[in-house]
Amino acid sequence: MNSSDELFLQNLPDLSENNDIPACFDLIESNVKHCNKNFFNPFKYDKIELLGRPTKTIEDIDSIESFILIIDFPFCGGGSGHFLNSIIEKYKYNQPFLILRNIDNEIHLFLNNEYKLTTQLSEPAAIDFLKHNTHKFQKIFVNHTLGHSEHFINSLFTLDKEVTTITHDHYMLFTNPNPSIEEIKNKINIRENSFINKFNRIITQNKGNLNIFNEYLNNNQEIVVTNLPDYQKSLNRYENDSSDKIVIAVIGDVSHIKGYDFVNNLFNYINANGLNMEIIVIGNIYHCSVKNRSYKSISEFNEILIEYKPHLILEASLCQETYSYTASLAMLTQLPIVSYYLDYKYAIINRLTEYGKLYCFHTMEECLNLINIHKQPYFYTVEPEIYFNSFWDNYFLTGNKKISLNKNIVMMTSKIIVSDKPFSYINYRSSYTTEERFAQTLESIKSTRQSIPNSFIVLFDNSVFDDDKKRILTENVDKFINVTDDVDLNYYTNDCECKAFADIYQQIKCFDYFLKYIDFSSIGTFFKLSGRYLINEHFNYSSYENNNIIMKKNHLVTDRDYYFTCFYKMDKTNLLNYFNELKYIIRNNTKYVTQDCEVIIGSLLKQHDNFKLTDHLGITQSISIRSVEYINERNENNI
Structure with missing residues (x-):
């Protein structure tokens, strides 16, 4: 070796003898499942860094009947954090995630990495909390144990639930999560009381990991070898x-x-x-x-x-x-x-x-x-798109329980940032700037909070926002769905000349990403509100406390049945059929391409026996493509 090699290799471990490391694993093959490597279900996910700590708080999780319990380390980032973020971002619309992290010797609870519970728990209190809420756990997934005591981790195995972990690193075997080759060879800093054999299932990302883990496993648990959700193209x-x-x-x-x-x-x-x-x-x-x-x-x-x-x-x-x-x-x-x-x-x-x-x-x-x-x-x-294979869908798409939500849901469809493509009837999409539309949306949210008691606002907007605008919108509603990578959605909202399809397709995606997981029988009322429209002082909530579908007809249009679609109330017993019918319209859109949304939705809903008309919605319009002067001349601002 010459002097340059000595310079280059200084401070590197001596690897001349590593025969103590087994060359291959010899686990009982029946315990090992090799999952299909074919990836599908692409999911747009551009972020690499760990998502910021949640700024929104909730008092409790009493209204959530079912969730997957996640045990994780503090916000340390790295591959473990990136993996969990991608899992939560994809599957949170199907099944809520409750994440427990030990931060400064207190257990902090997070819902979907979006909300933080206001109360932190001591370890004994956290164990007691888990015991009293075991009936809500679908399963327990241990993403990482760093920060948690052995006593706390061992308490998970007493809850009579399936407990799965993943080999992100070697922290379950060694006190050092990234052991050196000397530590691995000479078994230095080995955990004396490792709990690795107590898990029902161990997921590992590559068969090669079993060369090290095999020595410490007793072959009693299921071992799954599968690729992580990852960038593929x-x-x-x-x-x-x-x-x-x-x-x-x-x-x-x-x-x-x-x-x-x-x-x-x-x-x-x-x-x-x-x-x-x-x-x-x-x-x-x-x-x-x-x-x-x-x-x-x-x-x-x-x-x-x-x-x-x-x-x-x-x-x-x-x-x-x-x-x-x-x-x-x-x-x-x-x-x-x-x-x-x-x-x-x-x-x-x-x-x-x-x-x-x-x-x-x-x-x-x-x-x-x-x-x-x-x-x-x-x-x-x-390509900024993560691909998930069938294992992850099968594991995290539980789908066996719906969320009970004792709230009045307001589905708000919105497009704050509009394209410069024309509609079929006018060559621009909005006379307002992005900042004006953003401010109008916040006012719309504010008026909804003031006018509809016990409201749960679901805002759907597929604009590409900067971090500040996204944070503000997230903080002001209960569920902000910001899907920006759906090709069909972006076509309908950005390029399509038929405005009706944009609103209809946004409603469909709002259902697919969130609303289909709600137990509609548990909610109060359900409203559809267009973004930027205000609920004004003439709104009478008590007139909507019934089982009717309520709309207002626009009598200024005399050549066809034309209904205001900026605001209407649905019957919760008909919601599933309603969204299925919207999907039928999109699948057969050539039949509707010449019709306004106000005609399509009105024709769809007026077929029901409980369809009722009202003379006053209590809504102040903010129409994008006509001036305020025009609206006032026609007395169309308040409806």
């Missing part, structure tokens, strides 16, 4: 610059266990020898002169790729990863990956060997040779 191809400089990318936060010495030594060697190479860490690296750019979303990750145009990826981690989302991103760039050879990195090597562009090295000379030989003049960005 490359997006657009980009050519590199014609410059001779080779750009080497390292993906992820680079700590000492994740290859800090590895990267820093290579950086110093490149500079000391005047090599025409550059390292860019797409992530964070501290106390080091290596250039780095962090990212919080796949969009930002793609922007960094396009800016620096790397020629290959360096895999520098010394960590015994159980999966590695950064490896997924690396492969999706379709760049060559050069990796220091560590034969104990079972899961990573298993994954990367399926990738046709992996090249391993032992020395500095081999590393530099591989970089020069395999540098590539193009790369791909990453």
Whole structure:
């Protein structure tokens, strides 16, 4: 080994003898389920960072009859946090999640990572809480045990519920979640009273993980080997610059266990020898002169790729990863990956060997040779869409209970940010600015709170908001559904000339994402309100406390039956049929393309025996495509 290799490999573990690590697992095969690797159910998910701590609070969960209990660590981020966020964001519309985290020796409770319970519990109080609410748990999923005591984790196994965990890292075996190779080989910092064999099911992301876990398992639990929900597709191809400089990318936060010495030594060697190479860490690296750019979303990750145009990826981690989302991103760039050879990195090597562009090295000379030989003049960005295989749907889509909600539901359909595409009858979509429409929506929400007692506002808007607007809307309603990646939805609301289909399709998606999981028999009244329209002082709630469908007819239109659809009340016993009929309209939209929404909805609802008309809705209109002066001239502002 020459001096450059000594510089490069300093502070790395001695891997000359690692025969204590088993070469393969020998679990009883009947206990191991290998799930289908085919991914489907794509889910638009651009965020990488852990979602912010919930700012909205609730007093209790008494009104929620059923949920999945999640045990998690504090807001630490990383792959474990990213995994849980993607699971909750996809499945929370089907089944609520109650997440328990130990923060500063108190158990904090979170609902769907959106709400925080106002009361924190001591550990004994939390255990007592779980015992008294066991009947509400569908199942218990332990995402991570960091922060929780062994006594608390062991209490989960006394609740007579299925308890599943996942091998995000090695914290259930070692006191260090990211043990070094010496710790693994020599069984240093092993937990004396590991509870790993008490779980009913253990999910692991790669068969290679069982090389380590197998030694500590007693073969009594079901073991599921399945890929995590993950990004699966490359997006657009980009050519590199014609410059001779080779750009080497390292993906992820680079700590000492994740290859800090590895990267820093290579950086110093490149500079000391005047090599025409550059390292860019797409992530964070501290106390080091290596250039780095962090990212919080796949969009930002793609922007960094396009800016620096790397020629290959360096895999520098010394960590015994159980999966590695950064490896997924690396492969999706379709760049060559050069990796220091560590034969104990079972899961990573298993994954990367399926990738046709992996090249391993032992020395500095081999590393530099591989970089020069395999540098590539193009790369791909990453599609910001996560794919879930059937295992996750089967596990988290419980679907056997509906949510009891003793509230008066107001379904508010909204499109605050409109496109510049014309409607069939006018060449613009709104005479108001985005800021005006945003302010009008907040006023609409405020008037609803003031006018409808015990209201539960479900706001559906598929505009792409900045973080501040999204936060404000979320804080002001009970359920904000902000789906921005649905191709059909975006077509109907942004491009389609038929305005009726936009409103109808938004209602359908509001049902699909949330309302279909509500027990409609448990609610009070149900209203449909168009965003930005105000409930005014003439509104009389008592006139709606009945089992009727109530609309107002627009008598100014005389050539057809024309009903106001900015506000109407539904009969809760007919809601399921109503949404099914809306879906029929969309499936057969060519029959309705020339009709106004006010005709379509009115014709649909007036067929029912309990359909009633009212002379006064108590609504102040805010019509987008006519001036206030025009409205006042026709006396159409208040209806």
